[in-house]
Amino acid sequence: MLSVQQLTKRYPGATSAIISDLELHAPSGISLSIQGASGCGKSTLLALLAGFEVCDSGSIVIANQQLDGLSASAADDFRKNNLGVIFQNYNLLECFNVWDNVAFTARLKGNYSAERQQQLLAQLGLSAFSQAPVGQLSGGEQQRVAIARALNHCPAVVLADEPTGNLDEQTSDVVSDLLFNYCHAQKITLVVVTHSSDVACRARQQYALHHGKLCAA
Numbered sequence: 001m002l003s004v005q006q007l008t009k010r011y012p013g014a015t016s017a018i019i020s021d022l023e024l025h026a027p028s029g030i031s032l033s034i035q036g037a038s039g040c041g042k043s044t045l046l047a048l049l050a051g052f053e054v055c056d057s058g059s060i061v062i063a064n065q066q067l068d069g070l071s072a073s074a075a076d077d078f079r080k081n082n083l084g085v086i087f088q089n090y091n092l093l094e095c096f097n098v099w100d101n102v103a104f105t106a107r108l109k110g111n112y113s114a115e116r117q118q119q120l121l122a123q124l125g126l127s128a129f130s131q132a133p134v135g136q137l138s139g140g141e142q143q144r145v146a147i148a149r150a151l152n153h154c155p156a157v158v159l160a161d162e163p164t165g166n167l168d169e170q171t172s173d174v175v176s177d178l179l180f181n182y183c184h185a186q187k188i189t190l191v192v193v194t195h196s197s198d199v200a201c202r203a204r205q206q207y208a209l210h211h212g213k214l215c216a217a
């Protein structure tokens with residue numbers, strides 16, 4: 001269950017709130033997409049859901065855990081155990097190869113399985129790169145590594161910021177199918193921020209963010 005009530009966030013110095021009394025309620029295991037104009041606050045909303053940003057008011061409950069008001073270390077623990085995050089700029093660990101980047105979340109959570117990871121890399125077309133330093137990969141390949149890392153520890157919820165933003169149309173289709181099907185099969189709640197209507201329409205619930213609130217897209 002993902003439940004967001006009256007969520008409000010205004011950045012210091014900004015004249016108005018970027019997220020304003022936002023409501024979002026979704027059962028577990030469902031997929032949601034969020035579209036909206038550039039700068040309307042989509043990444044901010046994901047950062048609030050991930051506990052990277054602190055809201056000014058409102059409440060966020062994910063996987064039975066009240067997120068607002070958590071200390072930084074409790075938010076770290078929550079993310080480690082419950083969340084997979086696909087960042088817009090990947091946030092890969094440059095000093096590690098593909099295998100160790102993908103293993104990172106599962107090792108941290110304590111549920112690392114080489115067999116599961118091998119299957120995931122194969123599904124994402126990354127097997128041939130597993131020993132490559134991530135810095136030597138193309139943007140699209142790095143994006144797929146970021147997706148594998150977000151799925152590898154079997155999180156309850158995956159938050160994905162433009163997960164296909166750097167992929168060509170054909171690869172975007174393949175990767176979107178994998179992400180949505182994988183999350184559906186594993187009963188993972190998937191929240192995808194995207195500018196692509198092709199990606200957005202794969203989600204069970206489709207929203208647009210406008211003036212700080214979500215409306216049906």
Ligand SMILES: Nc1ncnc2c1ncn2[C@@H]1O[C@H](COP(=O)(O)OP(=O)(O)OP(=O)(O)O)[C@@H](O)[C@H]1O
Nearest residue numbers: 011012018036037038039040041042043044045088
């Ligand atoms: N840490 C921050 N401090 C102050 N302002 C910020 C911060 N992060 C984002 N903003 C501002 O908040 C607004 C929303 O940014 P955000 O990245 O959430 O938009 P977005 O909808 O994800 O945009 P895009 O589609 O271009 O990625 C922008 O005007 C941005 O400059």
